[in-house]
Structure formats: C-alpha cells, structure tokens
Amino acid sequence: MFQEQRFKKLSPEAVPGKAEELKAEGYRMVQICGITGEGSTELVYSFDKDHSLVNYNVTVPFGTVVKSITPTYWAAFVYENEIHDLFDVEFEDSQLDYKGNFFRTSTKTPWKGPEAKEAERWERER
Amino acid sequence: MGKRTIVPFGPQHPALPEPVHLDLELDGETVVRAVPSIGYVHRGLEKLVETRDYQQMTYIMERVCGICSMGHGYGYVNAVEGLMGVEVPDRAKVLRVVFHELSRVHSHLLWLGLLADGMGFDSLFMQCWRIREKVLDVFETVTGGRVIVSYCRIGGVACDLTPEHISMILKVCDEVEKEMDWVRRVFFLDSSVRNRLIGVGQISKDEMVELCGVGPTARGSGVDNDARSADEAYQALGFEPILYDEGDCYARCKVRVDEVSQSIELIRKALGDLPEGEWRVPVKGNPPAGQFAFRVEQPRGEAYYYVKGNGTKFLDRARVRTPTNINIPTMTRMLQGCGMQDVSMIIITIDPCISCTER
Amino acid sequence: MGVLKASGKLWSNLFHKPATEAYPAAPREYPSASRGHLEFDPSDCILCNICGKKCPTGAIRADKASRTVTIDRMDCIQCSYCADSCPKSCLSMAPGYTAPDSTKTVDTFTVPEREKPAEKKAE
Numbered sequence: 001m002f003q004e005q006r007f008k009k010l011s012p013e014a015v016p017g018k019a020e021e022l023k024a025e026g027y028r029m030v031q032i033c034g035i036t037g038e039g040s041t042e043l044v045y046s047f048d049k050d051h052s053l054v055n056y057n058v059t060v061p062f063g064t065v066v067k068s069i070t071p072t073y074w075a076a077f078v079y080e081n082e083i084h085d086l087f088d089v090e091f092e093d094s095q096l097d098y099k100g101n102f103f104r105t106s107t108k109t110p111w112k113g114p115e116a117k118e119a120e121r122w123e124r125e126r
Numbered sequence: 127m128g129k130r131t132i133v134p135f136g137p138q139h140p141a142l143p144e145p146v147h148l149d150l151e152l153d154g155e156t157v158v159r160a161v162p163s164i165g166y167v168h169r170g171l172e173k174l175v176e177t178r179d180y181q182q183m184t185y186i187m188e189r190v191c192g193i194c195s196m197g198h199g200y201g202y203v204n205a206v207e208g209l210m211g212v213e214v215p216d217r218a219k220v221l222r223v224v225f226h227e228l229s230r231v232h233s234h235l236l237w238l239g240l241l242a243d244g245m246g247f248d249s250l251f252m253q254c255w256r257i258r259e260k261v262l263d264v265f266e267t268v269t270g271g272r273v274i275v276s277y278c279r280i281g282g283v284a285c286d287l288t289p290e291h292i293s294m295i296l297k298v299c300d301e302v303e304k305e306m307d308w309v310r311r312v313f314f315l316d317s318s319v320r321n322r323l324i325g326v327g328q329i330s331k332d333e334m335v336e337l338c339g340v341g342p343t344a345r346g347s348g349v350d351n352d353a354r355s356a357d358e359a360y361q362a363l364g365f366e367p368i369l370y371d372e373g374d375c376y377a378r379c380k381v382r383v384d385e386v387s388q389s390i391e392l393i394r395k396a397l398g399d400l401p402e403g404e405w406r407v408p409v410k411g412n413p414p415a416g417q418f419a420f421r422v423e424q425p426r427g428e429a430y431y432y433v434k435g436n437g438t439k440f441l442d443r444a445r446v447r448t449p450t451n452i453n454i455p456t457m458t459r460m461l462q463g464c465g466m467q468d469v470s471m472i473i474i475t476i477d478p479c480i481s482c483t484e485r
Numbered sequence: 486m487g488v489l490k491a492s493g494k495l496w497s498n499l500f501h502k503p504a505t506e507a508y509p510a511a512p513r514e515y516p517s518a519s520r521g522h523l524e525f526d527p528s529d530c531i532l533c534n535i536c537g538k539k540c541p542t543g544a545i546r547a548d549k550a551s552r553t554v555t556i557d558r559m560d561c562i563q564c565s566y567c568a569d570s571c572p573k574s575c576l577s578m579a580p581g582y583t584a585p586d587s588t589k590t591v592d593t594f595t596v597p598e599r600e601k602p603a604e605k606k607a608e
Contacts, residue, residue, distance in 0.1 A: 005208075007417060028351065029338045030421075031430050031447040044432060044445075046419065051356035055419055055432075075338045075455035085165075096161075103165035103484075110173060182541040185564040256504045263516075270520035270578060276564060285518075 010056040012066050015045065018056065019069040022047050027054070029069075032079035034087040036111050041087045045069075060089055062112075070095035086111045130158065133466070137166050141470035142240050144480040146454075148473075152466060160461040160469075162454050168484040172444060179439040180206055180413055184280060190446060191482030192273045193236060196229035197424035198446065198482075199278035205420040205431040205444075206280050209413050215404040218282035219359045224295070224396050225269075225277050226422075227389040231302060232261040233425035234382045234389075237477050238313065241379060244474045245322045250312055257305045260298045267294060282406025292397055299390045306390075310383050323376035327460040327472035330373055339456040341427020341449045342385065343476045345369050346378035353423035363395045375475040382477075412439045424449055426477045450476070450483045515580035520563045522583050523556055527596045529573040530554060536567035536576060545576075552598065558583045558590040 010018060019029075030046040030053065037059070043066070045056040060066055068091040069076050080091045081102035088109035091097070131152045137145035145166040151159040174186050187202040188195045200222055207214060239254035266272045268291050269284060277284050287295075313319055329339075334347040344351055345368060352367035354360040368384045370377035413435030420431045427449030434442040453476045460472050506513065515521060523545070532554070534547040544560035545567055547553075561583070568576040583590065 005418060028335065030428075031432075031445075031452070033432055033443070033445040033447070035434060035443045044417075044419075046430065046432075048351070048421075051351075051353070053419060053421065055417075057417075073338065074336070075452060078451055078454055098163070102163065103168050105165075105168065110170070178541055182539070182566070185541045185562065185566055188564075189562065266519055267516040268518065270516075270518040270565070271563070274563075276520075 004052060006052075006054045008054065008056050010045070010058050012058055012060050012064055015056075015058060016067040016069055016072065019045075019072045022054075023072050025049065029073040029076055032076060032083065034083045034089065034111060036087070041083075041089050041112070043083065043089070062088075065090045065092050067092050068094040085109070088112045135469060139470065139473075141244060141473040142478075144478050146473070146478060146480045148461070148469075150461070150466070150469065155466045157461050157464050157466065157469065160458050162458055164454070164480055164484060166484075167481050171485045172446065175441050175444045177440075180433075180435075180441050181280060181439075183441065183444055184278070185276065187444070187446065188274055188276050188278075190485050191448070191479055193233050193479065194229065194424045194426060194429075194482065195273065196225050196275045196277060197422055197429060199276065200226050201420055201422040201424075201429050201431040201446070202433075202444065203278045203280050204422065205418050205433045206413060206441075207409075208420055209416055209418040209433050209435050210280075210409065210411070212281055212407065212409055214282055215407060216401040217286075217403050217405045220396050220400055221283045221287060221405060222278055223359045223363070224287075224393050225265075225275060225283075227393045227396070228261055228264060228295070229275065230389045230425045231386050231393075232258045232265075234386045235261070235302075237382060237425075237474075238309070238379070238386075241474055242319075244470055245319070247318060250309075253305075254309065257302055257309070260301055264291075264295055264298050267291070279406060281409040282404070286405045287400075292400075295393065296397060299393055303387065303390050306383070306386055310387075313379055313383050319379075320376065322471065323379055323475075324374060326375040326468045327464060327475060328372070328374045329456065329460050331371070333459065334373070334456065337456045337459055338452055339427075340452055341424070341477070342378055342381040343427065343453050343456060345381045346475075347371070347373035351428060353421045353428045356421075357423075360392070363392050365392065375471055378475045412437060413441060426450060426479055426482075427453065446485050448479065448482045448485070450479045453478070454483070517580065519580035520565055520578040521581040522558070522563070522579060523561055523565075523568065524577050524579045525554060525556065525592075525594050526575050526577075527554065527594050528575075530575045530596045531573055532596055533572065535570055535572060539566050539570045541566065547596075552596045554594045554596060556592045556594075558592060559586075 027047040027049045030048045033044045035042040040059050040061040043058040047054050068080055074095055077096040081098045083089050085100055085103040133150045133152055135148040135150050137147045147163045149161040150157050171186055171190055188199040190198045235254050235258035239251045242250035262272045265275050269275050269277050329347055331348045334344050334349045348369050348371040350367050354365050368381055370380050415435055415437045417434045422429050429449055430447035432445040436442045457476045532547045532549045537546045542560045542562055544557040546555045565578045568578050
C-alpha cells in the first residue's frame with residue numbers, strides 16, 4: 001500500500017552531474033532538505049518521474065562547498081537558499097543567491113550541528 | 127531601452143493576505159524580472175520535532191496551515207505509518223479520502239472567492255464563501271474543528287462516521303453541486319472573468335516541466351503530476367486527473383472549478399462503498415531507525431513529507447515541502463513579461479500559501 | 486437577457502432569509518462535538534500528569550505536591566490529545582471558545598484530597 005521507497009547514497013561532488021543526468025532522463029526535482037548531524041549535514045535530494053520517487057542522501061561535512069544544481073533545475077534556488085540560511089551549507093555557482101537573506105531568523109543557522117538542538121532545554125523546563 | 131524602475135511589492139499587497147515580497151523590475155509598465163523573498167513569518171514548526179514526540183507532532187503538523195490542515199495531517203501520519211510499518215484499516219483509509227476531498231472542496235471554493243475578490247467581483251466572492259461555509263459546518267459537526275480538522279491519527283482516524291454524519295455529508299455534496307452549476311457558468315462564461323484571465327500569466331507545458339511546478343498550477347498547463355494517481359485509495363475510486371492545456375490564469379481557474387465537482391463525485395463514490403470494520407488500530411512503540419518519504423496531493427498541489435526515525439520517540443527529522451514552496455519559482459517566471467496590473471492576478475492563480483511554506 | 490437573470494436573483498434576494506446570522510443578537514450554536522475549550526472535572530483526577538506530558542504546547546500541568554491542575558487557556562491549541570489520553574476521563578472538550586483578552590488567562594483547579602485511591606468499580 002505504501003509508496004515505493006528508493007534511497008540512494010551520493011557523494012557531494014557527484015550532485016550536479018547526477019542532476020544533469022536525471023534531467024536528461026526526464027526527472028522532475030521534488031525537493032532538497034537538510035538533516036542535522038554531528039560534524040556534517042545530510043542533504044536529501046528527491047526527484048520524480050511518472051509518480052515514482054527517487055531520493056539521494058548526500059552527507060556534507062561542515063565547511064564543504066556543494067555545487068549548486070540551479071543551472072540544471074532553476075527552481076532549486078528556494079531550497080538551496082533555505083538550507084544555506086538554516087544549516088549553513090554553502091552552495092557554489094548559484095543562479096539566484098540571496099547571500100543569507102532568504103529567511104529572517106533570530107538565531108544564525110538554527111539547524112547546524114547537535115549543539116543547536118533544543119531537546120535538553122525543553123526537558124529541563126518541563 | 128527605457129529607464130528601469132524597481133517597485134517593491136508586498137509583504138502587504140493587494141493580492142491576498144499572504145506575506146510575500148517581490149522586487150518587480152519594471153520597464154515602463156512591463157515586469158522584466160521579479161525577485162521573490164519570503165521568510166516574514168517563519169515559525170520553525172519543523173524544528174519542534176526535536177522536542178515533541180512523533181504523536182505530538184501530528185497535532186503540530188496539522189497546524190502548519192489552516193486551509194490544507196487535513197492534507198498535512200494525511201501526509202504526516204502516512205509517512206510515520208510507513209516508517210513504523212503500521213497497516214491502517216481499509217475503513218480509515220476511505221474516511222481519510224472523504225475528508226481530504228471535502229477539504230479540497232472548501233479550499234478550492236475559498237480560492238475561487240479570493241480570485242473573484244482579486245478582480246473586484248465581490249458578489250461572486252461572497253457567494254463562493256457562502257457555499258464553502260456548508261463544508262466547514264460538516265467539519266465542525268464531525269470532528270469538532272472548523273479549520274483545524276484534526277481528523278487523521280497515526281493508526282487511523284479520530285472518530286468514525288455515524289449514519290447521520292454520512293447523510294449530512296451527502297446532503298452537503300448535493301447542495302454544493304447544485305450551487306457549483308451556476309458558479310461554473312459564471313467563471314466559465316462571464317465576460318468580466320474571461321477578459322481578466324484569458325491569456326494572462328501564460329506558461330507553456332515545457333516551461334512548467336522545467337520549473338517543476340505542481341498542483342492545479344501545473345495541471346492548467348497540461349502537466350500531469352497529480353500525486354493522487356499514485357495513491358491506491360484513489361485508484362480504487364477510478365481517479366482521473368483534470369488537465370487543461372492553455373497554461374494561463376483562466377486554465378488554472380477552470381482546473382479548480384472542475385476539481386470541486388470531481389471531489390464531490392469521489393466523496394459520493396467513497397461513501398457509497400465504505401468498508402465496514404475497524405477505523406483505528408492502536409500504535410505502540412517508537413519509530414525505528416530509518417527514513418520514509420510520502421507524497422500527497424493537497425488542494426494546492428503535491429506536498430512531500432519526509433520522516434527520519436532513530437529508534438526513540440523523537441524523530442530526527444520531519445520535513446514538509448509544501449506545494450507553494452515549489453510554485454514560487456513558477457510564479458516568478460510567469461511574472462516575467464506581464465503588465466504591472468496583472469501581477470496580483472498571477473500571484474493569486476498559483477494559490478499561494480506563504481505561511482504554510484514557512485513551516 | 487442578463488437583466489432578466491439578474492432580476493430573478495434580485496427577487497429571491499428580497500424575499501430570502503439572509504445567508505448570515507444576526508450575530509451577536511442571535512448567538513452562535515455550536516455542534517456538540519465542537520472543540521472549543523478544555524473542561525476539567527477534579528473529582529476523579531489522580532494527578533498522574535499524563536496530560537502534561539502529552540500536551541504539545543505544555544499548556545496543562547498537574548502538580549502532585551500542591552494538588553493542583555493548571556490550564557493555560559491561551560497556550561491551549563484545542564487538540565484534545567490530553568482529553569483522549571486521560572486515564573480517568575477527567576478532561577473533555579466542550580463547545581465555546583476562550584474569549585479574547587488583553588491578559589493571559591490561567592485557570593488553576595485544586596484536586597480534593599482523598600484518603601485512599603478510589604478502588605476500581607466493577608463494570
């Protein structure tokens with residue numbers, strides 16, 4: 001009953017190449033999201049073709065610059081700027097770079113690293 | 127080339143109460159470039175996953191958006207059920223479809239009203255919202271909430287439908303369908319609507335594919351990426367997506383008018399063939415380590431849910447990609463080359479829900 | 486033609502009951518399932534604080550030491566999760582929304598002292 005799950009691993013350098021390959025095959029970009037990790041941020045790139053979804057997990061160590069996929073999928077600028085502002089992942093060669101002004105957050109990069117997590121504070125207050 | 131002017135548009139703007147800001151670069155009265163910026167109402171609901179367990183997150187996720195509250199609940203509980211391997215009873219699946227389609231009816235009627243309001247057709251706006259009120263009454267009678275329906279639960283639904291509820295829903299379906307007859311006539315035939323919408327904000331099928339647009343916005347350009355086609359519960363009801371090829375504001379309006387009638391048909395079919403039995407199964411334990419992605423077709427388009435568990439009651443990540451999020455680039459492209467007077471019309475026709483985009 | 490159609494609508498509008506209610510002269514009637522506010526009946530409460538642990542916003546707290554249950558009305562999001570999970574069914578959702586106010590309303594209920602925990606009744 002559940003939708004098919006396809007998760008594949010990908011290295012940060014291979015991202016733009018893979019995006020071009022998928023675009024040539026007729027895939028549509030669905031989303032990019034970031035996941036907080038220790039010493040690195042995990043990105044999930046999702047693409048869709050004929051209602052079948054494929055996800056790529058990309059582990060990006062802190063400080064690594066990822067090549068932007070906006071030259072291939074221009075619409076990705078929304079996610080890349082979001083991830084830059086919330087997770088502090090740098091994207092190179094972006095077609096539309098807001099330079100950290102996409103979100104107006106009170107704290108800088110609130111999702112970066114486990115030290116940004118608020119679980120302990122919440123437990124203490126209860 | 128004349129001198130270019132930059133006109134700031136929003137976050138308070140005449141289109142609809144959604145805080146989006148656009149820098150419109152004008153050449154005379156023609157928009158040459160539009161740069162969107164959001165982030166005015168970022169609430170950090172996704173970040174709450176660090177401090178709220180997976181059951182509490184159901185209630186948080188439903189509150190991402192007021193209009194597509196049902197859709198967010200539907201997507202999130204399905205993603206968590208997928209992660210945990212919970213098999214939901216058939217009756218609950220059909221009940222979710224019924225409420226999801228009811229929420230589509232009310233969302234599209236709300237949008238049609240906003241569209242009429244945007245072009246100054248105020249009586250049509252009020253009529254659309256009057257019809258919508260009947261659907262909200264159903265929500266309130268059955269689930270207790272007019273706006274935050276809060277019907278989906280992990281493992282099933284919040285409450286069963288009694289025979290009285292079913293006859294109330296069917297009665298509302300009949301009434302809405304009767305009213306939609308003349309609403310459709312007005313939207314399809316009235317000259318003031320046609321003059322305002324035909325040819326405005328045109329976007330071709332190829333361009334829409336390139337920009338990855340979703341929902342009625344994409345279906346107005348003939349792109350079929352309706353996530354309901356891939357949903358078994360909908361396949362059982364014989365679901366066929368509605369497509370128009372023109373790609374202008376008028377086509378997007380027609381898609382939504384037709385989808386109201388289609389949703390009513392789906393509700394009737396679903397209720398006519400409602401499986402008996404359980405409507406909720408108890409869910410015990412914590413989500414295992416792993417990840418799960420789920421897509422659901424909300425009134426505004428396809429929404430993407432991603433959950434990552436780590437074996438504790440807290441999820442590592444719960445991601446919502448709302449339809450407006452991906453339609454913002456589409457909107458930006460539509461605005462290029464349009465007249466200043468059409469900007470608000472084009473913004474309305476993608477049915478933006480900026481507050482929902484800024485989880 | 487258009488005029489004729491319009492006149493039909495005009496006549497029906499003249500003699501039709503308005504689509505809106507004369508609020509506040511005619512009060513709004515809520516259906517019984519409406520989730521308006523949280524009601525608390527202290528008689529059965531065992532101060533287990535399950536409601537406090539379940540609440541997504543931390544609006545309700547049961548304190549064993551002072552034998553009180555505090556409901557922060559403005560923080561409550563009417564999700565009814567506490568009412569669904571209360572083992573003694575002391576909490577319920579009732580129609581009628583919390584009135585807007587310039588200060589935050591906090592309701593504190595005192596749970597009466599009981600000598601022994603109530604024994605389970607035969608059903």
